[in-house]
Amino acid sequence: MRQSDVATLLADHCFTAGLSAQHLDRVARHAWIERIPAGTVLFTEGAPAERVYLLVTGRVALELHVPGRGAQLVDTVDECDTVGWSWVLPPYRWFFDARAVTDLVAVVVDAPALRGEADADPAFGYALLQRVTAVMLHRLRAARVRLVDLYGVPS
Amino acid sequence: MTVTSVPPADAGAFTLREFRVVRRHQDTRDTATLALEPLDGQRLTFEAGQFTMLYAFGVGEVPISISGDPTRSGPLLHTIRDVGGVTHALTGARRGDVLGVRGPYGTSWDVQAGRGGDIVLVAGGIGLAPLRPALLQVLARRGDYGRVVLLYGCRTPDDVLFARELEHWRGRFDLDVDVTVDYGPPQWRGKVGLVDSLIPRAGFDPAHTLALVCGPEVMMRTVAAALVHRGVRRDRVRVSMERAMDCGVGLCGHCQLRELFVCVDGPVFGYDRVERLLWLREV
Numbered sequence: 484m485r486q487s488d489v490a491t492l493l494a495d496h497c498f499t500a501g502l503s504a505q506h507l508d509r510v511a512r513h514a515w516i517e518r519i520p521a522g523t524v525l526f527t528e529g530a531p532a533e534r535v536y537l538l539v540t541g542r543v544a545l546e547l548h549v550p551g552r553g554a555q556l557v558d559t560v561d562e563c564d565t566v567g568w569s570w571v572l573p574p575y576r577w578f579f580d581a582r583a584v585t586d587l588v589a590v591v592v593d594a595p596a597l598r599g600e601a602d603a604d605p606a607f608g609y610a611l612l613q614r615v616t617a618v619m620l621h622r623l624r625a626a627r628v629r630l631v632d633l634y635g636v637p638s
Numbered sequence: 639m640t641v642t643s644v645p646p647a648d649a650g651a652f653t654l655r656e657f658r659v660v661r662r663h664q665d666t667r668d669t670a671t672l673a674l675e676p677l678d679g680q681r682l683t684f685e686a687g688q689f690t691m692l693y694a695f696g697v698g699e700v701p702i703s704i705s706g707d708p709t710r711s712g713p714l715l716h717t718i719r720d721v722g723g724v725t726h727a728l729t730g731a732r733r734g735d736v737l738g739v740r741g742p743y744g745t746s747w748d749v750q751a752g753r754g755g756d757i758v759l760v761a762g763g764i765g766l767a768p769l770r771p772a773l774l775q776v777l778a779r780r781g782d783y784g785r786v787v788l789l790y791g792c793r794t795p796d797d798v799l800f801a802r803e804l805e806h807w808r809g810r811f812d813l814d815v816d817v818t819v820d821y822g823p824p825q826w827r828g829k830v831g832l833v834d835s836l837i838p839r840a841g842f843d844p845a846h847t848l849a850l851v852c853g854p855e856v857m858m859r860t861v862a863a864a865l866v867h868r869g870v871r872r873d874r875v876r877v878s879m880e881r882a883m884d885c886g887v888g889l890c891g892h893c894q895l896r897e898l899f900v901c902v903d904g905p906v907f908g909y910d911r912v913e914r915l916l917w918l919r920e921v
Contacts, residue, residue: 556822559830563839584827625832629820633854634763634793636668636721
């Protein structure tokens with residue numbers, strides 16, 4: 484894959500679409516494309532959060548390992564979604580396991596380098612945080628609505 | 639047994655007709671579909687989205703949406719979730735049992751208004767049952783419509799309604815079906831998440847779309863908002879409201895929502911008409 488392919492995918496990806504050309508370049512210089520086979524564990528709970536996965540195609544399961552119960556499926560992430568935000572804030576460690584349910588194509592970004600770019604350019608950092616916050620808000624709302632158990636038996 | 643007490647079908651809105659259960663299918667752990675045939679032989683015609691008042695003799699009466707195909711003759715289908723005394727009696731009905739039926743009542747999805755454009759159906763939980771007739775009506779005249787998309791969310795994979803039919807629909811080349819669940823077991827390979835999360839990436843042209851939404855009100859609020867955010871006009875989004883109904887004909891007022899009676903003005907409303915009502919805590 485050429486670097487121009489990375490730039491093209493980033494320009495179209497839901498997470499990075501709308502960034503200025505200059506800011507897209509800040510992401511692209513630390514990004515590469517990976518093809519990941521189904522079943523691959525992208526990361527595990529507690530491991531350093533050093534990569535950002537922008538899914539182009541495929542599905543990732545976020546799981547929590549519970550002793551005696553095994554891997555519990557918490558959420559899924561699909562194409563045009565972003566896997567993980569633990570790379571944004573200390574302690575920079577993943578809270579869940581991530582496993583490829585299907586074959587994946589992802590733009591993978593070096594997270595420490597991305598944080599470095601954000602520190603160097605606050606405008607870029609703000610644009611980046613707006614996008615991360617949107618992902619967090621979406622997932623937080625979904626988690627809270629699921630807590631209500633909308634489809635459960637009415638009391 | 640000869641039944642002589644059944645009045646003609648057009649005897650009035652309060653007329654209770656007797657129907658016999660000719661088939662019962664357990665859809666999920668708590669949901670069953672009953673196929674009913676009229677004892678008087680006069681089939682009940684209906685429009686997609688309408689409901690009837692179903693009476694379990696000696697127990698009570700509840701409004702239940704019709705889940706059958708409005709374009710074909712055949713037994714009257716109701717898909718019922720066991721959530722209370724009356725629905726428990728109804729879902730427990732056996733082949734040969736007789737139930738009371740009033741109606742059909744209420745407004746329809748009016749899917750014909752979507753001809754020439756795309757149709758998006760968004761269902762949550764048992765809300766797929768009232769949308770099934772609309773989808774079947776669209777599929778019966780598939781060439782009249784553009785893209786047809788069904789987005790369905792439910793609690794767990796075991797709660798997926800009409801699972802075999804969904805698989806069949808999913809296999810069609812002219813219908814996009816996407817399913818998500820709130821809770822998935824470890825072996826689940828499908829999606830986990832809210833049904834409104836499927837809307838941004840669903841394949842339809844918002845400027846030329848008629849959207850039909852049915853599910854819990856919280857779900858309908860967020861789905862309708864997501865559809866409008868995507869660019870669907872408010873008056874092209876329809877929601878099916880549910881309120882406690884007793885009479886079904888706009889007399890008792892139990893289902894009143896401000897100036898509207900859900901049983902006669904609805905249950906299907908344009909989102910432009912009920913948006914602010916959907917956000918009211920109590921009316």
